[in-house]
Amino acid sequence: MKTQVAIIGAGPSGLLLGQLLTNQGIDNVILERQSGDYVLSRIRAGVLEQGFVDLMHEAGVAERMDAEGQVHDGFEIVVDGRRERIDLKELTGGDAVVVYGQTEVTRDLMQAREKGGGTTIYEASDVVLHNLKSESPFVTFEKNGELCKLACDYIAGCDGFHGVSRKSIPADILKEYERIYPFGWLGVLADTPPVSEELIYAKHERGFALCSLRSSSRSRYYVQVPLTDKVEEWSDERFWSELKARLPSDVAEKLVTGPSIEKSIAPLRSFVAEPMQYGRMFLAGDAAHIVPPTGAKGLNLAASDIHTLYSLLTKVYKEGRTDLIEKYSETCLKRIWKAERFSWWMTTMLHKLDKDAIETKLIEAELDYTLGSHAGRQTIAENYVGLPYDSLM
Structure with missing residues (x-):
C-alpha cells in the first residue's frame, strides 16, 4: 500500500486531519488499533x-453541529458561595x-470519511514507524494476522498519549514535561435536564465540582476525588449527595438526579513533549500534550495542531514549501504552552489542594x-474562547 500521508489514530484529531487533506486532494490512510465502535464509545x-x-x-462536516450544538456566551465560577459570571461575548468582543460532544464530532467525521470513500483500517495491531528521517518513511502493521506495509511521504501521529508515534522519537532527542495532580475527576453522565444552561465551575471546601451538559436532556457532572477512590465506591446516591453539597443551595435545589449511564474517574495531568516533529513524522493532539480538563482545552488544543499541520502539508503539496516542516513544532508549542498555563491556573485556583x-x-x-477585576475576567474569557492560531510564516 502507498499513500501521501499516513495518519496514526482515528480519534477526532486524525479524522479531522484526514477530512481536511482529502478535501485538498491529498491522499491519506488512517490506521487505528481499536475498532470503530470502541472509538465511538469514548x-x-x-x-x-x-x-x-x-x-x-x-472540513464540510458542520451541519449537525450547527443544528444541535449549543452556543454558550458565558459560564459561571462559584467560590465558596460567591458567584461570578464570565461573560465571554462582552469580555472578548x-x-x-x-x-457539542466529542463523541458526536467523531461520529460526524467518521460518517463523512466513509461517505467520501476514505480508507481507515481499524484493528491494526503492532504498528511500527520506520525511516522517519528519510524521504521514504513507511509504517508496518498487522491486520487479520497478516503483516502489512504502508509507504508514505509523511506520517501524522494522532494516536494519543499511549500511542506509538511519540515513542518513535529517540529518547536522547525527546524531552517530556509532566505534572501529575494528586486528585481525579469523578464524572457522571445522566439523561437528566442540566441544572444550568451554562457551565458552573465550583470551588468548595469539600472539593471542586463542575456542572456541564451535552444537550437539553443529557447532563455531565464532575466532583473532585482522591486518586485512591474507586468508581465502585461511588453509588449514584452518594454522587448526587456530594455534588449538591458543593453547589450553591439554590442550584442544588434545582438539580434533577437520575440513574447514571456512564461513570468514571479520570486522573489529571499536565504534559508536553518536545519536539513535536522528527524527520517526516509530526505529533498532534494527545500524542504530544495533555491538559487538565478544567480549562476545556484538550480537544481544542488538538484542533490547533491539526490546523497547523493541515496548513503545512497543503503548502508542501501545493507550493513545494518543504522549508516549513522544521517550523511545525515551534509554531504549535507557542500556543500549547499558553493553553497549558491556563489549564494549570484554572486547576490550581479551583481545586482543593x-x-x-x-x-x-x-x-x-x-x-x-x-x-473582581474586569481585566482579570477578560483574561479568563480570552483564554477560554481560545487564543488565535499561530501562523507558520
Whole structure:
C-alpha cells in the first residue's frame, strides 16, 4: 500500500486531519488499533472553541453541529458561595464557545470519511514507524494476522498519549514535561435536564465540582476525588449527595438526579513533549500534550495542531514549501504552552489542594483579585474562547 500521508489514530484529531487533506486532494490512510465502535464509545468533553468550529466548517462536516450544538456566551465560577459570571461575548468582543460532544464530532467525521470513500483500517495491531528521517518513511502493521506495509511521504501521529508515534522519537532527542495532580475527576453522565444552561465551575471546601451538559436532556457532572477512590465506591446516591453539597443551595435545589449511564474517574495531568516533529513524522493532539480538563482545552488544543499541520502539508503539496516542516513544532508549542498555563491556573485556583498556609492565602487572593477585576475576567474569557492560531510564516 502507498499513500501521501499516513495518519496514526482515528480519534477526532486524525479524522479531522484526514477530512481536511482529502478535501485538498491529498491522499491519506488512517490506521487505528481499536475498532470503530470502541472509538465511538469514548466519552469526552465537548466545549468547542471558535477555531475548532471553523475547522469543522472547512472540513464540510458542520451541519449537525450547527443544528444541535449549543452556543454558550458565558459560564459561571462559584467560590465558596460567591458567584461570578464570565461573560465571554462582552469580555472578548463577541466570541463564544459551542457545546457539542466529542463523541458526536467523531461520529460526524467518521460518517463523512466513509461517505467520501476514505480508507481507515481499524484493528491494526503492532504498528511500527520506520525511516522517519528519510524521504521514504513507511509504517508496518498487522491486520487479520497478516503483516502489512504502508509507504508514505509523511506520517501524522494522532494516536494519543499511549500511542506509538511519540515513542518513535529517540529518547536522547525527546524531552517530556509532566505534572501529575494528586486528585481525579469523578464524572457522571445522566439523561437528566442540566441544572444550568451554562457551565458552573465550583470551588468548595469539600472539593471542586463542575456542572456541564451535552444537550437539553443529557447532563455531565464532575466532583473532585482522591486518586485512591474507586468508581465502585461511588453509588449514584452518594454522587448526587456530594455534588449538591458543593453547589450553591439554590442550584442544588434545582438539580434533577437520575440513574447514571456512564461513570468514571479520570486522573489529571499536565504534559508536553518536545519536539513535536522528527524527520517526516509530526505529533498532534494527545500524542504530544495533555491538559487538565478544567480549562476545556484538550480537544481544542488538538484542533490547533491539526490546523497547523493541515496548513503545512497543503503548502508542501501545493507550493513545494518543504522549508516549513522544521517550523511545525515551534509554531504549535507557542500556543500549547499558553493553553497549558491556563489549564494549570484554572486547576490550581479551583481545586482543593494540600498547600501550606501562605500558599493557600495567595491562591485565595489571586482568585479574589482576578474575579473582581474586569481585566482579570477578560483574561479568563480570552483564554477560554481560545487564543488565535499561530501562523507558520
